[in-house]
Amino acid sequence: MGGAAVALLAAARRRPATPLSFFLPRAGLHEAATPATEEEKGGTRRRRSRSSSSRLLGPDIPDAWDQPPSSVARPPPPSGAGVDYGSTATIIDGKSVAEDIRFQITEEVRQMKNAVGHVPGLAVVLVGNRRDSQSYVRYKIKGCEEVGIKSLLAELPGNCTEDEVVDSVSRFNEDPSIHGILVQLPLPQHMDEERILSAISLGKDVDGFHPLNVGNLALRSRKPLFVPCAAKACLELLLQSGIDLMGKHVAMIGRSKVVGLPTSLLLQRHHATVSIIHAFTTNPEEITRQSDIVISAAGVANLVRGSWLKEGAVVIDVGTNPIEDPTSDYGYRLTGDVCFEEAARVASAITPVPGGVGPVTIAMLLANTLDSAKLAYGLATEPHEL
Ligand SMILES: NC(=O)C1=CN([C@@H]2O[C@H](COP(=O)(O)OP(=O)(O)OC[C@H]3O[C@@H](n4cnc5c(N)ncnc54)[C@H](OP(=O)(O)O)[C@@H]3O)[C@@H](O)[C@H]2O)C=CC1
Ligand SMILES: Nc1nc(=O)c2c([nH]1)NC[C@@H]1CN(c3ccc(C(=O)N[C@@H](CCC(=O)O)C(=O)O)cc3)C=[N+]21
Numbered sequence: 001m002g003g004a005a006v007a008l009l010a011a012a013r014r015r016p017a018t019p020l021s022f023f024l025p026r027a028g029l030h031e032a033a034t035p036a037t038e039e040e041k042g043g044t045r046r047r048r049s050r051s052s053s054s055r056l057l058g059p060d061i062p063d064a065w066d067q068p069p070s071s072v073a074r075p076p077p078p079s080g081a082g083v084d085y086g087s088t089a090t091i092i093d094g095k096s097v098a099e100d101i102r103f104q105i106t107e108e109v110r111q112m113k114n115a116v117g118h119v120p121g122l123a124v125v126l127v128g129n130r131r132d133s134q135s136y137v138r139y140k141i142k143g144c145e146e147v148g149i150k151s152l153l154a155e156l157p158g159n160c161t162e163d164e165v166v167d168s169v170s171r172f173n174e175d176p177s178i179h180g181i182l183v184q185l186p187l188p189q190h191m192d193e194e195r196i197l198s199a200i201s202l203g204k205d206v207d208g209f210h211p212l213n214v215g216n217l218a219l220r221s222r223k224p225l226f227v228p229c230a231a232k233a234c235l236e237l238l239l240q241s242g243i244d245l246m247g248k249h250v251a252m253i254g255r256s257k258v259v260g261l262p263t264s265l266l267l268q269r270h271h272a273t274v275s276i277i278h279a280f281t282t283n284p285e286e287i288t289r290q291s292d293i294v295i296s297a298a299g300v301a302n303l304v305r306g307s308w309l310k311e312g313a314v315v316i317d318v319g320t321n322p323i324e325d326p327t328s329d330y331g332y333r334l335t336g337d338v339c340f341e342e343a344a345r346v347a348s349a350i351t352p353v354p355g356g357v358g359p360v361t362i363a364m365l366l367a368n369t370l371d372s373a374k375l376a377y378g379l380a381t382e383p384h385e386l
Contacts, residue, residue: 090349092237092316098359101236102147105366109148112373120373121150122180122206122365123172127165127191128158132322133184140182143362149369150177162191166199173201179376180206180369185258203375206368209257217265217386225375225383226368231262233360234295234316235270241349243293243314245270251288253277253304253337254297259318263295269386284308296337306342315343315350318357 113119122144126137137153144151154168165183172181181204187193197209205213208228216224238245250272254260264274275291277284279298288294288308296304297318309315319337336353344350351357374380 089315089344089347090241091344092241092349092351092356094233094237094351094356094358094360097237097240098363101360101363101367102143105147105149105363105370108370112370112377112379113148115379116377118177118373118377119148119150120180120369121152121175121178122182122369123152123154123175123178125154125156125165125168125172125181125183127156127160127184128188130186133186137184139362140365143366144369147366147370149366152178158188162196165191165196169196169199173199173204176376178204179372180204180365182207182365204372206365206372208262208368214257214262214265217262217269220269223383223386226372227266227386228258228262229364229368230259230297230318230357230361231266232364232367233357234263234318235266236360236364237316237351237357238293238314241314243349245272245293248272248292249290250274250293250295251277251284251291252295252297253284253288254299254318256297259297263297263318266386288313294338298337300337301335302337302339304338304343306339306346309343309346311346312348313346315347316357317351317353320353320358 109119122140124137124140126133141151141153143149152172154172156164156168165187169181169183172178181200183196183200185193187196194211197205197207198211200207200210202210202212202225205226206229208214208217208224208226208231213224213226216222217227235245245267250264250267252260252264252267252274255264255276255278260276260278264276267274272293275287277287281287285305285308288304289310291310291313293314293316294304294309295316295318299319299321301319301321301323303319304315304317315338317336317338317340319335321335321337322332323335324331325333334354336351336356338350338353340350340352371380371384375383
């Protein structure tokens with residue numbers, strides 16, 4: 001049986017800059033299934049890209065570690081209304097990439113059901129009632145439904161105890177129909193995130209946040225069972241866009257466990273030269289301006305301006321930031337870390353928000369869950385190549 005999305009990474013690694021050919025014959029089907037975006041409907045269709053935390057400083061670390069400079073949203077750039085930005089960048093279509101991955105997963109789930117009589121199972125643990133977390137969990141469950149993966153949701157109140165969360169994780173650890181467990185982050189402040197994430201059985205850690213999976217991702221001689229989904233999504237979008245990473249200079253903005261750290265590690269496994277920018281970095285613009293690829297996961301709207309980019313750079317915008325928008329039904333809309341209109345004038349390719357990294361992150365969660373089930377049912381003997 002062919003690998004899931006992860007196998008794509010492997011294929012692309014062997015043949016860098018080569019389009020991922022087994023997706024291509026489905027172009028017709030894809031066109032039929034994908035409704036036109038608002039932009040496309042408006043007749044301004046852009047080119048699609050189809051070609052394809054541990055204490056590092058020891059115990060005497062200053063308190064300042066926990067008090068980064070305030071990272072509030074930057075003031076928005078001047079309104080772009082009516083201005084011709086002369087955008088030339090290829091828009092990397094994450095929705096379409098995600099759809100292709102889900103198609104492949106659906107087929108593999110069907111084959112699994114025929115072969116062993118079981119489908120993969122994902123359990124999601126949601127603590128508290130943050131609206132953004134509830135939405136993200138909904139997307140994950142909807143994604144499971146679309147590809148035939150069984151999903152279970154454990155919802156706990158925000159004032160529950162840490163032990164109750166660990167108990168919930170333990171029950172899923174023991175359930176043989178569950179192959180992936182995801183604890184939605186952030187957890188309420190009174191909880192020890194590290195303890196809860198470490199309670200997830202290594203073989204079911206489809207988020208890839210277990211310290212052993214993170215450590216194995218960092219070590220060249222080792223292979224993690226699972227790589228965090230947002231990191232895989234960034235790599236997938238770059239590789240599917242035909243971008244060869246070997247020797248490329250990548251600026252990674254953010255160093256969190258969820259995005260920045262694993263992405264920087266995965267990029268190094270693909271032989272990129274990685275500069276990590278964080279809240280204490282004094283010269284972020286200088287670093288990004290020297291970079292062939294800029295990946296931003298700071299959670300700060302409008303952080304990356306057009307002037308931060310080298311001509312022709314590739315921009316992957318992971319940031320998903322709600323900003324007030326009285327014209328929207330909900331009173332807010334999502335925007336990335338990158339000032340899109342400015343960046344699109346300078347970059348050669350860029351991911352939009354929404355519709356860029358996000359949908360691919362969800363698809364990667366489904367891929368990791370499928371991979372876990374394959375290992376559990378003896379349909380694969382070791383993790384995919386990264
Ligand atoms: N599209 C997707 O699939 C996903 C999107 N996201 C989005 O990505 C963004 C980041 O998420 P996450 O990593 O969980 O967030 P965290 O808040 O955990 O991490 C943010 C990182 O950005 C750094 N940072 C903050 N402000 C600045 C700044 N002004 N300049 C440079 N670096 C800065 C921080 O530095 P320091 O370490 O010094 O504090 C930190 O390393 C959010 O918008 C989130 O919603 C997240 C996951 C998936
Ligand atoms: N244990 C855990 N694992 C995670 O992977 C994890 C997490 N906790 N906590 C929160 C962050 C955030 N995250 C996103 C996933 C998908 C979209 C996504 O699909 N975004 C859509 C927008 C959807 C909309 O319109 O609301 C898009 O960009 O097109 C966004 C953000 C995963 N995270």
